[in-house]
Amino acid sequence: MTAQPQPPTAPDALAPIAPDVIVMADAVHTLAPGLGDVEAVAVRDGVVVALGSRADARAWSTEATRVVDLGAAAVTPGLVDGHLHPISGLELASGVNLSACVDLDDVRAALAAAAPTGEEGWVSGWALDPNLFGDVEPHGGVLDEACPGRPVFVMLFDAHSAIVSQRALSLAEIAGEQEFGDASRIAVDGEGAPTGLLLENQAMRLVESIMPRATFDERVDQLHGLLRGMATTGITGAHVMDMHDADALDLLEAAELAGDLGIRLRISPMCLPGMTDAEMADLIALQGRSGRRWVVEGVKLMIDGTIDNGTAWLREPDTRGESTDPLWLDPAEYAERVAFLHAAGVPTATHAIGDRAIEFVVRTLAGLPRTGVQHRVEHIETLPDDVLAVFVEAGIAASMQPTHCTHYTRADQTDNWSVRLGRERADRAWRIGDLRAAGVTVALGSDWPVAPYDARASLADAVLRRPALKPDVDPVLPAQALSARQALEGYTSHVFASIGEEGGTLAVGSPADLAAFALDPLTADPDDFAGAEVLMTLIDGVPVIGRERFGPAVVENGEEVSA
Numbered sequence: 001m002t003a004q005p006q007p008p009t010a011p012d013a014l015a016p017i018a019p020d021v022i023v024m025a026d027a028v029h030t031l032a033p034g035l036g037d038v039e040a041v042a043v044r045d046g047v048v049v050a051l052g053s054r055a056d057a058r059a060w061s062t063e064a065t066r067v068v069d070l071g072a073a074a075v076t077p078g079l080v081d082g083h084l085h086p087i088s089g090l091e092l093a094s095g096v097n098l099s100a101c102v103d104l105d106d107v108r109a110a111l112a113a114a115a116p117t118g119e120e121g122w123v124s125g126w127a128l129d130p131n132l133f134g135d136v137e138p139h140g141g142v143l144d145e146a147c148p149g150r151p152v153f154v155m156l157f158d159a160h161s162a163i164v165s166q167r168a169l170s171l172a173e174i175a176g177e178q179e180f181g182d183a184s185r186i187a188v189d190g191e192g193a194p195t196g197l198l199l200e201n202q203a204m205r206l207v208e209s210i211m212p213r214a215t216f217d218e219r220v221d222q223l224h225g226l227l228r229g230m231a232t233t234g235i236t237g238a239h240v241m242d243m244h245d246a247d248a249l250d251l252l253e254a255a256e257l258a259g260d261l262g263i264r265l266r267i268s269p270m271c272l273p274g275m276t277d278a279e280m281a282d283l284i285a286l287q288g289r290s291g292r293r294w295v296v297e298g299v300k301l302m303i304d305g306t307i308d309n310g311t312a313w314l315r316e317p318d319t320r321g322e323s324t325d326p327l328w329l330d331p332a333e334y335a336e337r338v339a340f341l342h343a344a345g346v347p348t349a350t351h352a353i354g355d356r357a358i359e360f361v362v363r364t365l366a367g368l369p370r371t372g373v374q375h376r377v378e379h380i381e382t383l384p385d386d387v388l389a390v391f392v393e394a395g396i397a398a399s400m401q402p403t404h405c406t407h408y409t410r411a412d413q414t415d416n417w418s419v420r421l422g423r424e425r426a427d428r429a430w431r432i433g434d435l436r437a438a439g440v441t442v443a444l445g446s447d448w449p450v451a452p453y454d455a456r457a458s459l460a461d462a463v464l465r466r467p468a469l470k471p472d473v474d475p476v477l478p479a480q481a482l483s484a485r486q487a488l489e490g491y492t493s494h495v496f497a498s499i500g501e502e503g504g505t506l507a508v509g510s511p512a513d514l515a516a517f518a519l520d521p522l523t524a525d526p527d528d529f530a531g532a533e534v535l536m537t538l539i540d541g542v543p544v545i546g547r548e549r550f551g552p553a554v555v556e557n558g559e560e561v562s563a
């Protein structure tokens with residue numbers, strides 16, 4: 001690919017650019033309006049100082065400049081996952097990953113193999129697909145069969161429900177239904193005995209709070225490992241959608257004492273139903289707390305649960321008569337809290353999955369005074385036309401997860417999510433294409449640990465509407481597919497726009513956060529791109545992945561350090 005003629009992007013020729021680093025590749029997708037593709041990015045002090053052709057770059061470099069030519073590769077702005085849970089998800093991911101299980105025998109075998117021998121220890125698992133239970137509601141019996149007499153906790157894939165064994169129920173002193181401050185629920189059988197299914201956070205906490213935890217130092221190590229893993233897929237930043245762990249900020253501070261985080265984190269703590277005014281004041285006071293690569297910004301709320309659990313908020317009940325109520329016992333309280341945050345200048349992100357939930361949230365947001373604070377809605381799983389129109393009119397941003405659609409629903413609508421909704425509402429699944437066509441800003445993300453964090457696969461799934469590398473699987477509503485460019489924007493420029501910020505592009509003056517891939521995300525076959533080698537990620541011009549490409553030494557925090 002040859003560089004097109006560009007408007008001048010370097011300072012005037014008399015002022016030397018003197019870059020620390022120049023990265024060159026056949027395609028550098030700046031995604032900057034009016035700029036197009038170039039071949040070279042020059043970086044000084046962590047900031048992009050020039051963009052142009054390889055020929056231009058020859059004139060920029062000095063003896064001190066480290067020049068890396070990646071050849072037939074593609075460079076993009078660093079990918080930013082718009083929605084995930086890296087801190088509260090840490091411990092989950094230390095149990096057995098059940099996402100590859102295709103039936104309940106697989107689940108029993110995986111858990112039995114993970115049970116510690118000889119002792120009475122806990123067994124935990126995550127990412128269990130409720131479709132494996134067929135027509136039956138998920139229950140703890142399968143865990144008692146796998147690990148007789150042991151306490152077992154298994155989170156379902158959506159992290160909104162869990163199944164636990166009989167021993168876990170008795171250790172947590174759960175003998176029947178209980179009242180919660182939100183719509184959390186303990187599932188019971190005809191005799192009122194718990195089945196082992198716990199729905200939503202407050203019910204799950206009853207068991208989670210008595211489980212042994214990893215030590216603080218172990219979690220610091222786990223966090224570094226996890227963020228580094230994300231970087232290996234081209235990610236340089238993420239929006240963290242909770243701060244559930246009381247020690248989350250201590251953890252981040254300790255992690256940065258040990259070394260730089262592998263990606264940047266923008267952390268939005270939760271505003272929960274029933275919070276006191278003092279707790280609301282704390283949420284405001286937390287805004288702007290930061291470290292080198294993390295900042296507390298925005299607030300996350302949840303108006304409903306999930307379709308799969310029957311805890312979403314729908315206009316009409318699902319086919320089992322469920323998903324009829326919001327998570328907030330009084331949704332007017334939600335609206336008051338959002339108005340309070342808006343007045344304080346705090347951008348919000350609200351989890352809203354059912355059609356009634358999404359409608360309530362966008363109408364609440366549309367009724368706020370227009371002060372320029374950008375609000376966002378998360379998930380948006382079944383979206384009627386009249387509600388889509390409110391997004392457009394009110395300038396509300398969307399945040400969606402392509403892999404939720406491609407991993408957990410099927411084109412023939414035989415999956416639990418589609419069966420519960422019925423055809424008409426299932427045909428409105430993840431309308432990412434319609435939202436983009438209507439001009440709505442759509443950030444994309446994984447919701448890890450709900451789905452894998454690999455950004456390359458998420459980009460491919462957004463284009464394919466089926467799981468990457470599974471060409472035999474039929475696409476789900478292929479009319480909602482994004483173009484490769486729209487998908488890339490969903491992980492770059494649109495993520496920033498979704499929170500009212502400029503960014504996610506490569507332009508002179510922007511932070512030098514970028515990713516380099518062996519294949520071009522805009523032109524490669526999406527299945528091929530899902531497995532493309534990540535050659536490099538840079539944050540503020542400092543390599544996270546691909547450090548070795550910079551030769552024997554690199555500049556870090558203004559000082560030369562050995563590689």
Ligand SMILES: [Zn+2]
Pocket residue numbers: 083084085241447
């Ligand atoms: Zn989430």
